[in-house]
Amino acid sequence: MKEDISIAKxxxxxxxxxxxxxxxxxxxxxxxxxxxxxxxWFATDADAISLQCWDQEVLLPGGHGLMVRGxxxxxxxxxxxxxxxxxxxxxxxxxxxxxxxxxxTFRLLVLIQxxxxxxxxxxxxxxxxxxxxxxGKTFVADAAVITVPLGVLKSNTIKFEPRLPEWKEEAIxxxxxxxxxKIVLHFSEVxxxxxxxLGVVSSTTYGCSYxxxxxxATGHAVLVYMPAGRLACDIEKMSDEAAAQFAFSQLKKILxxxxxxxxYLVSHWGSDENTLGSYTFDGVGKPRDLYEKLRIPVDNLFxxxxxxxxQYTGTVHGAFSTGEMAAEECRMRVLEKxxxxxxxxxxxxxxxxxxxxxxxxxxxxx
Numbered sequence: 233m234k235e236d237i238s239i240a241k242x243x244x245x246x247x248x249x250x251x252x253x254x255x256x257x258x259x260x261x262x263x264x265x266x267x268x269x270x271x272x273w274f275a276t277d278a279d280a281i282s283l284q285c286w287d288q289e290v291l292l293p294g295g296h297g298l299m300v301r302g303x304x305x306x307x308x309x310x311x312x313x314x315x316x317x318x319x320x321x322x323x324x325x326x327x328x329x330x331x332x333x334x335x336x337t338f339r340l341l342v343l344i345q346x347x348x349x350x351x352x353x354x355x356x357x358x359x360x361x362x363x364x365x366x367x368g369k370t371f372v373a374d375a376a377v378i379t380v381p382l383g384v385l386k387s388n389t390i391k392f393e394p395r396l397p398e399w400k401e402e403a404i405x406x407x408x409x410x411x412x413x414k415i416v417l418h419f420s421e422v423x424x425x426x427x428x429x430l431g432v433v434s435s436t437t438y439g440c441s442y443x444x445x446x447x448x449a450t451g452h453a454v455l456v457y458m459p460a461g462r463l464a465c466d467i468e469k470m471s472d473e474a475a476a477q478f479a480f481s482q483l484k485k486i487l488x489x490x491x492x493x494x495x496y497l498v499s500h501w502g503s504d505e506n507t508l509g510s511y512t513f514d515g516v517g518k519p520r521d522l523y524e525k526l527r528i529p530v531d532n533l534f535x536x537x538x539x540x541x542x543q544y545t546g547t548v549h550g551a552f553s554t555g556e557m558a559a560e561e562c563r564m565r566v567l568e569k570x571x572x573x574x575x576x577x578x579x580x581x582x583x584x585x586x587x588x589x590x591x592x593x594x595x596x597x598x
Contacts, residue, residue: 236282236283236284236285236516236517237283237516238278238279238280238281238282238283238516239267239270239278239279239281239282239283239286240267240277240278240279240281241279241283242283243267243278258433260435261433261434261435261440262433264433264434264435264436264437264439264440265431265432265433265434265437265440265442267437267440268437268440268441268442268460269442271437271460271461272412272442272458272460274286274410274460274513274514274546275409275410275411275412275460275461275464275509275510275511275513275546276408276410276411276460276461276513277437277460277461277462278437280408280410280461280513280515280516281513281514281515281516282514282515282516282517282518283516285514285518285520286514288514288520289543289544289545289546290543290544292544292549296428298446298449298450300449300450303548319349320349320350320351320365321349321350321351321505321506349365349366349367349369350365350366350389351363351364351365351366351380351390352364352365352366352389352390352391353390353391353392353393354376354378354390354391354392354393354533355393356376356392356393356394356530356531356532356533358531358532359374359569360372360373360374360532361373361374361375361376361532361533363376374532374566374569375532375533375534375562375565375566376532376533376534377533377534377535377536377555377558377559377562378533378534378535378536378537379535379536379537379551379555379558380537381409381506381507381508381509381537381539382404382407382409382509382512382526382537382539383409383502383507383508383509384505384506384507384508385404386404386405386407386409386508386509387508389505392533396530397530399525400525400526400528400530402522402525403522403523403525403526404526406515406518406522407512407515407518407522407523407526407539408512408513408514408515408518409508409509409510409511409512409513409539410460410461410509410510410511410512410513411460411461411464411465411468411501411502411509411510412458412459412460412461412464412501412510412511413458413459413460413464413467413468413498413499413500413501413502413510414456414457414458414497414498414499415456415457415458415459415467415475415476415478415479415496415497415498415499416454416455416456416457416496416497416498417454417455417456417457417476417479417480417483417493417496418452418453418454418493418494418495418496418497419453419454419455419491419493419494420453420491420494421453421491422447422453423487423489423490423491424445424447424455424486424487424490426445426447426448427445427448428444428445428448429442429443429444429445430442430443430445430455430483430486430487431443431486432482432485432486438462438463441457441459441479441482441485442457442458443455443456443457443458443482443483443486444456444458455483457479457482457483464501464502465502468500468502468503472496472498475498476493476496476498479496480492480493511538511539511545511546511547512538512539512545512546513545513546514545520542523539523540523541523542523545524540524542526539526540527540527541527554527557527558529558529561529565532565534558534559534561534562535554535558536551536554536555536557536558536559537550537551537554537555538550538551538554540554541553541554
């Protein structure tokens with residue numbers, strides 16, 4: 233098929249050409265629930281997912297697991313020895329590194345997510361990068377690694393001077409970012425079966441729902457409602473209390489005698505100005521080389537993040553692997569700047585230290 237179409241349209245064509253495959257009653261509703269799960273995977277509706285590209289990513293081995301203690305152990309381990317400045321949105325992490333044989337130092341800015349002061353402008357020169365935050369303060373470095381979410385880049389809240397090349401702006405403009413939220417419900421006791429997911433079936437994917445059972449992995453009486461696509465965006469328009477009540481009403485469709493939750497926590501990935509979306513997905517008619525275009529450096533600006541990963545789009549592994557790639561490319565540029573390419577082997581221990589990080593993780597196989 234030369235012309236790309238959506239998953240939803242492809243299914244409609246198949247059912248139109250093969251009436252015997254059409255499902256009715258509960259079988260139809262269950263099919264909608266499985267499509268709802270696909271929409272959760274891509275954080276968008278089936279009518280926006282590319283048929284040609286939807287299965288082009290690489291699946292990592294190991295099955296489905298849950299980071300029981302979150303990603304804090306990873307962050308804390310990787311942050312050891314770095315000069316980290318918090319309190320800045322799309323903020324910066326900066327540190328000095330030294331190539332010991334020649335004593336040369338360089339400053340690197342890694343634009344990440346944080347709070348309070350916002351990065352408003354990034355000015356690149358042939359020999360330095362200047363990053364200005366909302367209080368007027370400017371940070372200067374030899375290079376910068378840009379890892380802010382795609383949704384933030386698409387909002388144009390950060391001014392690049394000079395402007396990024398057209399091919400880079402095209403990648404930012406054309407890549408698609410979806411929304412999947414989590415509504416965490418905490419109960420006094422467990423009253424649901426010991427399964428990984430609880431599902432609500434409906435005649436449409438919009439009406440379907442599913443809950444992740446955290447009790448199975450953590451031992452806590454917690455269910456997580458996970459709406460995606462239009463449903464997630466519509467729920468974001470509600471107050472947190474109304475969103476939690478909506479999630480609870482969905483749960484009562486499965487378990488009519490469900491007890492009221494003790495408390496709740498609601499995410500707003502689509503409207504949060506620090507994210508403006510959850511993660512990237514393959515949009516209809518969008519070439520996959522856009523991910524690589526977003527990753528390619530521009531002078532002394534290096535780009536990383538899940539939206540720059542061709543293999544692991546939309547995943548933490550995609551963000552981590554492209555971050556390592558950007559760091560190595562940046563290191564090479566700095567060494568070249570100081571005319572120390574011939575000293576790569578002597579400086580290599582620094583790279584080896586970052587490549588052999590050991591992180592204490594607690595992963596639950598659900």
